[in-house]
Each structure stands twice: as C-alpha cells, then as structure tokens.
Amino acid sequence: MNITRNLIAAILMTLVTTLLLGIVYPLVMTGIAQVVFPDKANGQLIERNGTVVGSRIIGQGFSSPGYFHSRPSAAGMGYDAANSAGSNLGPTNKKLVDAVKANVDAAHKENPGTPVPIDLVTTSASGFDPHISPAAADFQVPRIARERGISDTVVRSLVAAYTEGRQLGFLGEPRVNVLELNLALDAQHPMNK
DSSP: OHHHHHHHHHHHHHHHHHHIIIIIHHHHHHHHHHHHOHHHHTTOEEEETTEEEEETTBOOOOOSTTSOOOOOOOSTTTTOGGGOOOOOOOTTOHHHHHHHHHHHHHHHHHSTTSOOOGGGTSOOSSSOOOEEOHHHHHHHHHHHHHHHTOOHHHHHHHHHHTEEOOBTTTBSOOEEEHHHHHHHHHHHSOOOO
C-alpha cells in the first residue's frame, strides 16, 4: 500500500513538474521576452527592403574583396548553423597549425609586411562570431578602399563609427560587427558594378 501511494505521488509529481516547468514556464518566459525584448527574442534580425539579410549575433562569411571579411569559421562547411562548434584542435595539432599558416599567408598577400590580427586567422569558439577586432578591420581597410574607389580615411571613419566599446565599460574588448559595417558600406559607398 505504501509503495502504491509513493508510486502515485511520484507519477503525479512528474506530471505536475513537466506541465509547469516544461510547458507553462517556457511559454510565460517566451511571452515576457516577446513583450519586453522583442528584437532580442527573435534573434536580432537585420532587414533591408523587407528582406532579412542576417542577424546581429550570428556571423556570416563574406568573400568578395569589396567587403570586410569575418573570422574564419569551423562550423561545418563555414558558417553552417547546423554545426555550431569550434574545431576542438589543440595548439600543437598539425591541421590547426597548417590552417592558421595558410590564413596568415593569404592575409600577407593582401597586406604584405603588416602584422596579421589573430582574429583574422583563427576561428571563434562557436564558429559564428559576428565581430572582429578594430585591428582586424583596420588591416582590411586598404583592400576595401581600393575595391570601392574611396580613400582609406573614409573607410577608417566608417570603421570607427561602427566600433562598439566594452560592454558596461569594462567587459570584453572593443569590436566591430562585420555585417552591420558591410551594410553601411553598401549604403554609403556602393561598389561599382
């Protein structure tokens, strides 16, 4: 009799907690997020002319020479949302060393003799980092200016305008959102077709 009562109590407790914590609580939190922070709750999507072009919080690849390039991605076949992860390769792994060396060599072809910022040759932990450092953006300025037919000064001022400071003034490092910067470039200085 005691076992039956305990079994019934356990089943009822499982049903109640599943209902409360698995259905009611997530629905309430989703509703609150939609009301209080709708942009963040929906992925901070960026729209242009009624079309979603990306998200402020998920990196994407840019390969055209007229655009700022993001960090390399280890997520699947590059920025594959189904495979979010770093490479998990250690610093002595030959595959990682070769990939970084190839990225450094490619960057030096673009900007010979200039030190290459680390975030242009290494992946982030998630594989989807939407930001690069101001140094990584500055490294790419000559290529962008040449491709768009504008001065380095104009491109640098745009980079400065899109450089975000540390969060709360002391957390993290200054950073530049690549998608937002490239969209601003297209809006203010479209490439000649």
